[in-house]
Amino acid sequence: MKITVVGTGYVGLVTGTCLSETGNEVLCVDIDMDKVKKMQQGEVPIYEPHLDVLFERNINAGRLTFTTSLQEGLDHGEIIFLALPTPEDEDGSADLSYVLGVANQIGKLIKDYKVVVDKSTVPVGTAEKVQAAISKNATCDFDVVSNPEFLREGFAVDDFLKPERIVIGSSSERATELMKKLYKPFVRSGNPIIIMDEKSAELTKYAANSFLAAKITFMNEIANYCEKVGADVDKVRIGMGTDSRIGKRFLFPGIGYGGSCFPKDVKALYNSGKEVSYNFQILDSVIKVNQNQKIALLPKIKEYFNNNLNDKSFAIWGLAFKPETDDIREAPSLYIINELLKEGVNIKAFDPEAMNNVKKKYDGQIDFANSMYETLKEVDALIICTEWSIFRTPNFSKIKDLMKGDVIFDGRNLYDLEDLKKENLSYFSIGREAIT
Ligand code: UGA
Numbered sequence: 012m013k014i015t016v017v018g019t020g021y022v023g024l025v026t027g028t029c030l031s032e033t034g035n036e037v038l039c040v041d042i043d044m045d046k047v048k049k050m051q052q053g054e055v056p057i058y059e060p061h062l063d064v065l066f067e068r069n070i071n072a073g074r075l076t077f078t079t080s081l082q083e084g085l086d087h088g089e090i091i092f093l094a095l096p097t098p099e100d101e102d103g104s105a106d107l108s109y110v111l112g113v114a115n116q117i118g119k120l121i122k123d124y125k126v127v128v129d130k131s132t133v134p135v136g137t138a139e140k141v142q143a144a145i146s147k148n149a150t151c152d153f154d155v156v157s158n159p160e161f162l163r164e165g166f167a168v169d170d171f172l173k174p175e176r177i178v179i180g181s182s183s184e185r186a187t188e189l190m191k192k193l194y195k196p197f198v199r200s201g202n203p204i205i206i207m208d209e210k211s212a213e214l215t216k217y218a219a220n221s222f223l224a225a226k227i228t229f230m231n232e233i234a235n236y237c238e239k240v241g242a243d244v245d246k247v248r249i250g251m252g253t254d255s256r257i258g259k260r261f262l263f264p265g266i267g268y269g270g271s272c273f274p275k276d277v278k279a280l281y282n283s284g285k286e287v288s289y290n291f292q293i294l295d296s297v298i299k300v301n302q303n304q305k306i307a308l309l310p311k312i313k314e315y316f317n318n319n320l321n322d323k324s325f326a327i328w329g330l331a332f333k334p335e336t337d338d339i340r341e342a343p344s345l346y347i348i349n350e351l352l353k354e355g356v357n358i359k360a361f362d363p364e365a366m367n368n369v370k371k372k373y374d375g376q377i378d379f380a381n382s383m384y385e386t387l388k389e390v391d392a393l394i395i396c397t398e399w400s401i402f403r404t405p406n407f408s409k410i411k412d413l414m415k416g417d418v419i420f421d422g423r424n425l426y427d428l429e430d431l432k433k434e435n436l437s438y439f440s441i442g443r444e445a446i447t
Contacts, residue, residue: 012035012036012089012090012189012192012193013035013036013038013087013088013089013090014027014030014031014035014036014037014038014088014089014090014092014193015037015038015039015040015084015085015087015088015090015091015092016030016037016038016039016040016092016094016130017039017040017041017081017084017091017092017093017094017095017113018040018041018093018094018095018096018109018131019039019040019041019043019046019047019050019056019077019094020094020095020096021057021059021164021167021271022094022130022131022160022162023039023041023092023094023095023130024039024055024056024057024059024062025059025062025162025167025168025171026092026094026130026160026171027039027075027092028062028065028066028069028075028168029065029168029171029172030193031065031069031072031074031075032065032068032069032172033196033197034074035074035193036074036076036087037069037074037075037076038076038077038078038083038084038087038088039075039076039077039078039084040077040078040079040080040081040083040084041077041079042079043079044079047077047078047079050077051076051077053066053067053070057337058336058337058364059164059165059167059168059336060165060166060168060335061168061169062167062168065168081113081116081117081120082120085117085120085121085122085125086122088125089124089125089126089189090125090126090128090189090190090193091117091125091126091127091128092128092130092158093110093113093114093127093128093129093130093131093141094130094131095109095110095113095131096109096131097109097110097131097132097133099275099278099279102282103278103279103281103282104134104278104279104282104283104286105132105133105134105275105279107133107134107137107140110129110131110133110137110141111140111141111144114127114140114141114144114145115144115145115147115148117144117145117149117153118144118145118146118147118148118149119148121145121149121151121153122151123151123152124151124152124153124185125151125153125154126153126154126155126156126185126186126189126190127141127145127153127154127155127156128155128156128157128158128190129141129155129156129157129158129159129213130158130159130160132159132160132216132217132220132272132275132276132279133157133213134213134217134279134283135210135213135214135217135283136210136213137157137213138155138156138157138180138209138210138212138213139209139210141155142155154181154183154185154186155209156179156180156181156183156186156187156190156209156212157178157179157180157181157209157212157213158177158178158179158180158190158212159178159212159213159215159216160216161174161175161176161178161216161219164270164271164333164335164336164338165333165334165335165336166335171197172197173197173200173202174197174198174202175202176202176203176204176205177194177197177198177202177203177204177205178205178207178212178215178216179191179194179204179205179206179207179212180206180207180208180209180210180211180212180213181206181208181209181212182208182209187206190204191204216276217276217279217280217283218280220272220273220276220277221276221277221280221294221297223261223273224268224273224274224276224277224297224301225293225294225297226261226262227261227262227263227264227265227267227268227301228267228268228296228297228300228301228304230244230248230262230263230264231264231265231267231300231301231304231307231441231442232300233247233264233442234264234441234442234443235304235307235442237442237443238441238442238443241444242442243428243442243443243444244264244424244441244442244443245424245442245443247442248262248263248264263423263424264424264441264442265304265343265398265422265423265424265441266304266305266306266307266308266343266347266396266422266423266441267301267302267304267305267307267343268301269305269332269333269340269341269342269343270332270333270338270340270341270342271338271340271341273341274301274341275341277294277297277298278298280294281294281295281298304343305343305346305347306343306346306347306350307422307441308347308394308420308422308439308441309347309350311420311439311445312351312392312394312420312439313354315392315418315420315437315439316391316392320351320354320355320356321354321355321356322355322356322357323355323356323357323391323392324356324357324358324359324389324390324391324415325351325356325357325358325359325390325391325392325393325394326358326359326360326361326380326386326387326390326392326393326394326414327344327347327348327358327359327360327361327386327393327394327395327396328360328361328362328383328386328393328394328395328396328397328399328402329344329361329362329395329396329397329398329399329402329423330342330344330345330360330362330365330366330368330369330396330397331344331362331364331365331397331399332344332397333397333398334397334398334399334400335364335399336364336365337364337365337367337368338365338368339365339368339369339372342365342396342397343396343422344360344362344369344396344397345369345372347394347396347422348360348373348377352376352377357378358376358377358378359377359378359379359380359385359386359388359390360377360378360379360380360386361379361380361381361382361383361385361386362397362399363399363401365397366379383401383402383405384406384409384410384413387410387413387414388413389413389414389415390413390414390415390416391414391415391416391418392414392416392418392419392420393410393414393418393419393420394419394420394421394422395419395420395421395422395423395425396422396423397423398423398425402425403425407434407436410436411434411435411436417435417436417437418436418437418438418439419431419436419437419438419439420439420440421438421439421440421441422440422441423441424440424441424442424443425440426438426440428440428443428444428446431446432446
């Protein structure tokens with residue numbers, strides 16, 4: 012099939028590349044000329060495991076191409092994916108100006124039948140707005156469908172190629188059939204393509220992300236309570252998660268959820284509720300609890316150093332909001348860094364992928380190291396913010412030799428308490444006994 016993807020951000024690029032992998036001819040459109048040039052030369056603009064291999068293979072096969080011309084894009088594809096940014100407005104709701112701007116253009120430029128697909132995470136009712144914006148100028152038939160993505164950063168290629176489900180919001184038989192044909196190769200395992208109305212599809216995405224954010228937040232509150240009463244959240248987590256109604260996944264407590272999706276989507280759903288006089292009380296709490304959770308290590312750090320952090324030196328392991336990404340949007344590490352800088356702490360950080368992004372933000376304010384151990388020379392404490400695999404089995408003797416102090420503050424519960432007790436290190440984690 013001939014497919015066009017408008018917007019080559021994270022979602023657009025993964026969508027376009029993976030759709031070309033099953034033999035479709037995919038043309039990606041972006042207004043950024045520089046980026047398009049680089050992609051035409053085979054350069055992948057983001058870090059996402061396995062994307063580079065697929066990218067190169069499909070460019071070489073001539074199935075994946077790039078342009079800055081929306082007209083060319085609209086002439087090419089029968090299905091037009093909109094994977095455009097929907098940034099957070101000042102009031103926390105999703106800004107639709109990019110999506111509706113392109114929809115206006117589409118109406119003027121299409122010459123024959125198109126299925127226009129909302130792939131971006133957009134508030135309930137957006138498909139209707141896109142339909143209206145295209146209708147204003149269109150002289151031919153078209154349909155608008157909603158097809159939210161459920162890709163996790165770091166696993167996006169795998170999630171796209173082997174989705175647990177595909178959700179399609181459509182009220183047109185013709186569009187539904189084309190979408191089913193497009194996705195058929197990805198659900199050979201028997202996973203469902205779920206067809207529903209556009210509004211329900213749009214809400215499915217927000218509901219799924221908000222539920223997962225609430226699940227994590229619930230566990231974070233249980234963890235905080237565990238600390239007060241001397242229970243161990245790891246044991247509670249396993250005890251709870253083995254009930255299949257609860258499930259083992261997404262129950263890991265820590266220093267809060269971050270990233271470009273959960274924080275934005277929970278706020279957007281909360282705000283959409285307000286617009287129709289519905290107060291999502293549970294989401295209000297999730298937002299507030301998560302905000303505090305991001306700096307949950309701070310009181311422990313301050314207490315340990317008797318409220319005097321001025322001129323202390325700390326190592327930070329992990330800056331990305333989660334492992335396997337260079338994304339630092341809403342990363343808990345940044346909230347911790349901001350607080351520590353205010354207290355006069357000297358920081359030396361290491362992250363396998365995200366250091367360049369942090370450098371741009373904190374130019375000259377913090378130091379960076381080329382390896383995890385290099386951060387430790389003469390520091391008073393080690394703080395762990397992201398659970399990269401490389402941090403999971405460190406050489407504790409080396410840590411002790413390099414550090415001046417002997418304390419680890421672990422925001423991701425990486426280490427077994429029994430193992431740590433043998434190491435002669437003080438260790439503070441989330442929802443578990445402190446080792447001092
Ligand atoms: C999330 C969803 O998982 C995807 O299904 C969705 O498509 C995507 O948002 C999106 O809307 O585009 P992502 O933001 O890549 O994906 O990251 P997750 O792996 O879901 O993690 C989100 C946050 O939750 C991270 O900060 C992570 O550290 C935190 N988390 C996750 C926990 O604190 N505990 C857990 O048990 C799981």
